[in-house]
Amino acid sequence: MSEALTQQERLQAIAAKRKKQAEIANKRRQLEDERRQLQHLKSKSLRERWLLDGAPSSGESEFQRQLQEDEAKTRALEHSVIRLEQEIEELETGVPASKSSADKEDLINTPDGPGK
Numbered sequence: 001m002s003e004a005l006t007q008q009e010r011l012q013a014i015a016a017k018r019k020k021q022a023e024i025a026n027k028r029r030q031l032e033d034e035r036r037q038l039q040h041l042k043s044k045s046l047r048e049r050w051l052l053d054g055a056p057s058s059g060e061s062e063f064q065r066q067l068q069e070d071e072a073k074t075r076a077l078e079h080s081v082i083r084l085e086q087e088i089e090e091l092e093t094g095v096p097a098s099k100s101s102a103d104k105e106d107l108i109n110t111p112d113g114p115g116k
Helices: 002-054 057-093 099-109
Strands: none
Touching: 002 057
């Protein structure tokens, strides 16, 4: 009876490990997608700023509004990337995210951080 019980426990441990690995892989894919989106938005914003520098002032307000929207999306994606990195770290180690992750979050919230 105890052999069957230990076999059952092993099977449950294997299933739990596979589930955790699948969850980590899914989070990594999601993280890479969001990093790609973030890079695209940053490139787009840079290109639009360059175009805005040479544009007549009549259409400037529309460009400014679009730039502000893109910057808001960029900040949201940066927060999402940090959150996903923390979740992956927690899943891999089983320990809540480290202080360095909180420091990254603080850096993004500062006016001179990457979001600006």
